[in-house]
Amino acid sequence: MIAFEHVGKRYGGRFEALAGLDFHVRRGEMVFLTGHSGAGKSSLLRLIMRLERPSRGRVMVAGHDIDRLHDSQVPFYRRQIGVVFQDHQLLLDRSVFANVALPLEIQGVEPREAARRVRAALEKVGLLHREKALPIELSSGEQQRIGIARAVVNKPALLLADEPTGNLDPQLSADIMRLFEDFNRIGTTVMVASHDLALIARLRHRVLRLRDGRLIADEHAHEVAS
């Protein structure tokens, strides 16, 4: 699903955010991405979302070299990826329902069908009863779950999350990770960047460890455990 081939990324010609990255994530896999802040986790995710382009090497997603996508194709590429942000990036002047419906609105899904899918996504994250609320009326854990509902509402094949539990207490963090596991179980490829090492260790999935922009470990915890 995702293949990095000798990928390097420099900013401003000097600072090397990523160097010599080589890895492959299979379809339907769940992968954690760890490392201290500044290790390159966000840069790596931004490369996959094509918010950045690699300075060296190739980033392949679903068999495509995404660097070769034309600018006009990028929006359509991004629609196939669900993204969860640390600061959840919800629109504060719109209801929970409208926030979750946003990707479907962008894709021009017929309103009745969109409403059905939005409710299904909200139900999945356990917040169907808050659909009329404004994001500001929700707790940060709930806001993050709305962010997840929005990321999965159009059933993306790939789900990316950048520190989705960054601001949450351990119990809420575990709940959020369980949600990701649920989506992974129904076939979604999931990649979660997180520095919550204790939580990651308990979850027993593959872990990609970054340090100073280099991949220092690729542990298949899941395979070892089972």
Added chain:
Amino acid sequence: MSDRQTSATSQGATRRRGARSQRTGLDSRARAWARHHRAMARDSAGRLVRHPLASLLTMLAIGIALVLPCGLWLTLDSARLLDAQLEESATLTVYMTPSMAEREAMALAETLRAHPDVGSARLVTAAEGMAEFQQVLGLDDALARLDDNPLPASVVITPLNTAPEAVRDLAGQLGSVDGVDEVRLDLAWLERLRRIAELGQRLTLALGVLFGLGVLLIVGNTIRLAVESRRKEIEVVTLIGATHAFVRRPFLYSGAWYGLGGGLLAWALLSLGGQWLAAPVQALAQSYGAHFSMPGLGLDGSAILLVSSTLLGWLGGWMAVSRHLAEIRPR
């Protein structure tokens, strides 16, 4: 076709979904597109209504910018009507040699009347000329003291063809007739008027272009602020796959609404101004013996005003949002 199918299969789930939505076809995509247009037209109108004072001020600024060139154009239009009337009244005055006897003068008037380009000719004898002169100037006493009548007999001629060149041509021909002292044609001021009208036309064009640019700037600035205030929203929708067209659309509608509102205000201002000026203009025209009423914009003019102001607003929005879309990159 089979090529696309194979690649679609090999690329798995994401591509398959793409293929499925392609099958639902152009029809549903066109409907989604139309739906979004309707929604954005409503949404952007709603945003304007929610800030009525700010919206009204912007529209008023646009309206005033449009009133100036439109008003000048209307004035010129009426001047053209007046010009046409005046042209018809172009006449030549043929003065005969001063010492000519009345009988000879009448004979000469007949000769002139027979000229093929002459429409009508009215003889003003020396005595009649004197009487007219006295009446107009009210100088009875002074003139009565003169021993001789110093005025020559004259013939006022209305040419058949009133085009300036033809009139000048006729004047030349009549000037060479025996017994004719001088031919006066009062075309100079008519030509001056025409030059002023031409100058006015260019001025209108220049003003139209300038104030059109002004409208673009007004709308552009307003939309720039709107884009800035919705920067976060633009970033988010770009992150989740909105096209530029999708992001641009609400701002284009805002621009168009501003333009339409400004056009309507300009129209109202022009109508009010026209009514306010109608009475004095008519009085002025009557004092010159012309029949003339202020022309309004009319149906065509109104339609042109509204359509072009809406287009200007749309264009202003497009320029502002395109310039800023390039700057806004999701973080």
